[in-house]
Amino acid sequence: MYRLSIMLLLFLFIGWNILYFAFLRRSSFHLIESLALSYGLGVGFVTLEMLAFSFFGVSFELGKIIAPWVPLFFINALTHFKEGMPEMATGQENKKQNNVFLAFLLAATAFQVSFTFFRALIRPLESYDAIAIYAIKAKIIYIARSIPADFFGELARIFPHPDYPINIPLAEVMAYLSMGSMNDQLVKLIFPLFFIATLCLVYYAIRRFSTRTYALLFAFLLASIPQFSNYATNGYHDMVLSFYTFGSVLFLLLWFDERSSPGFLILSAIMAGLAGWTKNEGLLYCVTGSVVLFTFLAANRRNITKKEIYLALMYIGIIIAISSPWAIAKARAHITNQEIDLARITPSFLVHQLYKIKVILYEFQKEFFGPKKWLIVWPVAAFAILSNLKKAFGGTNKYIALSLFLTISGYILFYMISSVEVSYFVSKTWARFLLHFLPLVIYWMAVILKEDIDL
Amino acid sequence: MKKNILKILFLIWVIMWASFTVRELVGKGQLKEYKTLAKLSLEGKYAHITGKELYELIALANNTLPEGSSYKLIGLEEGSIEKRRAAYYLYPAIEKEDAGYILIYNTPGFSAEGYDEFKKLDDSRSILKKIGAR
Numbered sequence: 001m002y003r004l005s006i007m008l009l010l011f012l013f014i015g016w017n018i019l020y021f022a023f024l025r026r027s028s029f030h031l032i033e034s035l036a037l038s039y040g041l042g043v044g045f046v047t048l049e050m051l052a053f054s055f056f057g058v059s060f061e062l063g064k065i066i067a068p069w070v071p072l073f074f075i076n077a078l079t080h081f082k083e084g085m086p087e088m089a090t091g092q093e094n095k096k097q098n099n100v101f102l103a104f105l106l107a108a109t110a111f112q113v114s115f116t117f118f119r120a121l122i123r124p125l126e127s128y129d130a131i132a133i134y135a136i137k138a139k140i141i142y143i144a145r146s147i148p149a150d151f152f153g154e155l156a157r158i159f160p161h162p163d164y165p166i167n168i169p170l171a172e173v174m175a176y177l178s179m180g181s182m183n184d185q186l187v188k189l190i191f192p193l194f195f196i197a198t199l200c201l202v203y204y205a206i207r208r209f210s211t212r213t214y215a216l217l218f219a220f221l222l223a224s225i226p227q228f229s230n231y232a233t234n235g236y237h238d239m240v241l242s243f244y245t246f247g248s249v250l251f252l253l254l255w256f257d258e259r260s261s262p263g264f265l266i267l268s269a270i271m272a273g274l275a276g277w278t279k280n281e282g283l284l285y286c287v288t289g290s291v292v293l294f295t296f297l298a299a300n301r302r303n304i305t306k307k308e309i310y311l312a313l314m315y316i317g318i319i320i321a322i323s324s325p326w327a328i329a330k331a332r333a334h335i336t337n338q339e340i341d342l343a344r345i346t347p348s349f350l351v352h353q354l355y356k357i358k359v360i361l362y363e364f365q366k367e368f369f370g371p372k373k374w375l376i377v378w379p380v381a382a383f384a385i386l387s388n389l390k391k392a393f394g395g396t397n398k399y400i401a402l403s404l405f406l407t408i409s410g411y412i413l414f415y416m417i418s419s420v421e422v423s424y425f426v427s428k429t430w431a432r433f434l435l436h437f438l439p440l441v442i443y444w445m446a447v448i449l450k451e452d453i454d455l
Numbered sequence: 456m457k458k459n460i461l462k463i464l465f466l467i468w469v470i471m472w473a474s475f476t477v478r479e480l481v482g483k484g485q486l487k488e489y490k491t492l493a494k495l496s497l498e499g500k501y502a503h504i505t506g507k508e509l510y511e512l513i514a515l516a517n518n519t520l521p522e523g524s525s526y527k528l529i530g531l532e533e534g535s536i537e538k539r540r541a542a543y544y545l546y547p548a549i550e551k552e553d554a555g556y557i558l559i560y561n562t563p564g565f566s567a568e569g570y571d572e573f574k575k576l577d578d579s580r581s582i583l584k585k586i587g588a589r
Contacts, residue, residue, distance in 0.1 A: 122492050123500060126504045126505075131536075139546055224468070376464065376471065452457055
């Protein structure tokens with residue numbers, strides 16, 4: 001187990017340095033928020049580095065993986081000692097004594113987090129996608145200490161979906177390298193760490209405008225949703241994706257409010273790019289993030305500077321830079337998605353697919369009223385929105401609504417153009433796709449209900 | 456009014472969360488399952504999850520097939536989770552149509568032309584070797 005902590009420290013160390021660098025050493029993150037972000041950034045960048053290694057035939061060894069980050073560490077360390085530690089953000093203090101309620105929230109969240117770690121680590125990787133699609137790839141790569149030349153050829157016959165991104169399989173390889181052996185039970189630590197990182201992101205996002213108790217209330221609500229915690233234990237990548245997608249939207253919103261520094265925008269673009277590097281569905285968030293950004297710029301064109309337009313172009317550039325290596329790897333191997341053929345999408349094709357809407361909506365309502373997976377989060381969210389329409393769609397919040405609208409529309413379009421039988425496909429995937437934007441919905445609820453809950 | 460509705464909704468939320476957690480642990484027998492898993496080694500967990508009989512065959516193949524071997528697995532449905540797990544555990548051996556070895560699971564009396572018996576666990580689980588294969 002102690003060897004696995006090498007992996008964790010490495011991810012944190014590399015992620016922290018990227019965060020420090022992206023914000024030109026002036027970030028306003030809380031220490032724990034920084035650690036949560038560093039973990040996700042560290043995972044994403046180390047695995048991108050491993051992919052780059054494979055292009056140049058460099059084998060995967062711990063020393064080689066760490067070496068390129070050393071100069072960044074020295075640059076950051078030198079600046080740090082010269083300029084000192086930046087100030088961390090602090091939220092509002094609790095308005096009144098809520099000790100009992102705060103204690104309950106702390107205890108309940110701590111229980112849920114501990115229980116999630118326990119459930120993840122009591123079993124080795126064993127669920128269908130975790131084994132058939134991802135862990136097998138990690139095993140192939142770990143044994144070869146590189147991405148083998150026939151990974152997309154002969155070997156691709158033993159796993160489905162060779163086009164799926166390999167961020168997490170490579171993170172699993174990194175864990176095996178740290179441990180010095182292939183322990184597919186301890187490797188699952190990756191997933192509950194993303195769970196707790198997402199909770200931290202949500203908590204500190206709400207803490208920016210509210211009290212500790214209020215922020216913890218919504219972190220608890222997210223943690224307690226069975227579908228969300230279950231997906232932190234089974235080796236699927238949907239909960240990991242929700243970390244990146246939430247970060248991409250959240251930091252975009254923060255940049256809308258505070259455009260003096262490009263840090264939040266850079267971070268949003270990185271998170272969107274890493275979402276695309278985690279699952280193909282993440283590419284949807286790259287598109288929706290860009291549309292939301294340009295909508296914001298168009299709506300505020302009178303106050304937008306030239307520099308901000310360049311920054312928006314940089315946003316697209318960062319996403320392309322992060323998405324390109326995997327796209328190149330796939331193009332070289334002539335790998336395409338097996339379920340979607342973009343060439344056959346024409347207006348008449350789409351009209352012929354309209355019959356699918358009924359099936360899709362039927363499956364949507366099943367999840368909306370499905371307490372076993374979701375408790376009552378969707379009806380509560382609907383109540384929060386409908387009872388605060390002005391707030392839900394006013395100010396910066398309208399961009400949350402736009403982001404969600406575009407995302408859901410994107411998924412519906414995805415179902416429409418997919419060649420897989422629609423009722424089977426929606427019933428198998430929609431409950432997972434909802435996870436991708438669940439933290440954003442929780443955050444939106446927290447923003448909307450701020451005046452209604454006095455904590 | 457709205458505040459009271461929100462309070463009630465939160466109460467319902469917590470009650471549902473607590474009852475689903477308890478139901479999962481006690482009602483669905485997960486607590487018992489966790490107790491069993493906690494006592495097992497990693498290999499024991501593989502066997503417990505995959506099914507003892509299938510995992511014994513996989514372990515036998517892993518211990519006896521030479522490096523770089525190919526196999527064909529008989530007796531599991533194509534695309535099933537058991538077949539996927541077997542492919543995962545058996546790698547770097549790869550499944551091929553014209554394989555050096557045939558792993559027979561749950562198929563008593565199976566034989567194939569050009570193959571001899573290599574290892575046998577019982578009447579329904581054995582490994583055949585292609586005549587002339589390494």
